Amino acid sequence: MKSQTTELSSPANVSKTKRFFRTMVQQKYLYLMSLPFVIWVVIFSYVPIWGWLMAFQNYKPRNGILDQEWVGFKHFIELFSDERFYLVLRNTLAMSTMGLIVSFTVPVIFALLLNELRQQFFKRTIQTIAYLPHFVSWVVVSGIVTKMLSTDGGAVNELLMSLNLIDQPIQFMAKGEWFWGIVTVADAWKETGWNTIIFLAAMSGIDPELYEASTVDGAGRFRKMWHITLPGIRTTFMVLFILSIGHLISIGFEKQFLLMNPLVIDYAEVLDLYALNYGINLSRYSYGTAIGIFNSVVSIILVFLANFIYKKVTKESVI
């Protein structure tokens, strides 16, 4: 700060560069603490973007990235004329839409109900239990889901049988039409508790006077939930929702990879798995990259679209 004021009196353009370097020396520790990460982020996050060029080439790993045969949009044309691609796109959109709906309704309801619990100790115990599955890997969860749904002694089949709802066990894991539902429910089981954290935080930020005033006005519990609690979390909800829409198409593949088996592959294969199969297992790097680019471009369009609509409605922007 002191150096800046003394510097101001000397000629402008000379002092500007001089001042820049002087500050740089003064902040040498800050540079030492951040520049290594700049190099790291360039290599591990920005260099792969450069790899997008592969989608427009017949990429051969032994040559450099610019020393390749350029083929224009060939891989994209091939991608869009592959029937399998549309099947995979259907699976991706079906599971992501189901996941989006469930992950934005169930946690809100759960948070509302948690918020209504009067016993603080009971509330905390339930929260601790509900957050637990979030920390368990998808590998473990897929094992648990397979176990619970198995036809010999799986808890779900046993329960349904003992309630006389079915006469013989349902082969959940072997029927393709169950797969989307299984992924959605497994995801809800794992993440619902975790997803309530933010909503509960938003609820605790609501002014208690609002509740007091409405009690005086004679509002019941449900009216308070509907007119105070829910509007109180609207902003949080919308921000998270818009951000999630961007992930509609890039939902990852972990759950699908771990829960699927050859019998249900026509319902389980999602875009990332399709890219993994072609791009790495079959070594068609260029084709796999083209799938990845499609994924990223659609995601970006979706985020901007969602943000545009949100802006139109509320006059505010999320990103």
Place this chain on the structure above:
Amino acid sequence: MSTQKGLLKQRSIGDRAFDIFNILFMITVGIVTLYPFLNVLAISFNDSVDTVRGGITIIPREFTWENYKTIFAYDTLLTGLRNTVLRTVLGTAIGVMTASMLAYTLSRVDFQARKWMSPLFAMTMYFSGGMIPIYMLMRQLSLIGTFEVYILPALLSVWNVFIVRSYIDGLPYALQESAKLDGANDWVIFWRVILPLCTPVLATIALFVAVGHWNAWFDTYLYNNQKPEFTTLQYELMKVLQSTSTGTNYRDPNAQQAIASVSPESIRMAITIVVTVPILFIYPFLQKYFVKGMTLGAVKS
């Protein structure tokens, strides 16, 4: 207290019915969440021949340590355990250090490079080169088939940087000013003033990073599937689960032998417990921290 009692008296029947329904609902949620874990635990301690008869719920019928003895006699699993512990400890120490260091520099309003550095890092949260370009990069850097592939690409989490930064932003700046007047340089300020104050948020991100490393399996699958010496616990569990659920044979002779002596079901359940238990022991102690951390992250984004 007296007002609350007054309110209690006023509560209508509908209100009370709702409370009862709510408590019953929460108990159901608790059971649905915990039952699968307890079931797996019971089976892992039950005699494997007896397990095939079915009907085990949450208490072992014929208690045995045999399943655990079998899996811990299996070398690949021990290698996996060693690598998982190593990457978790190393990765967490590095991850916490890097995130807090960068977060501090980016929190300094007077830092002249902040203007371009902040967006450089923030941008990477919104896009990614994708699986194949990243795979090719790892190939070019000769990271495939190495232990470093678990550490280097995940050296820093930009998300965690922004969580720590918003925490530092909330600390009084006067502390830094007075340290500076005492002649401390920026490194000393970070190390002696900022870091000790950041313990709660560092606990949060340590938990996130540790869980991420402990649970990772895909990097082993993608980069180290030809290197049994760099296998990880989750990857081994994944292989055992896939081999029996899809019917593809498990080529590892070690595993063949293990499966022959004890039923695969019991093996799977015992490995599942080994993989899960450490996390379940650590996380309740950190609960108050991560709830805060999550909220901070959300506010920032």
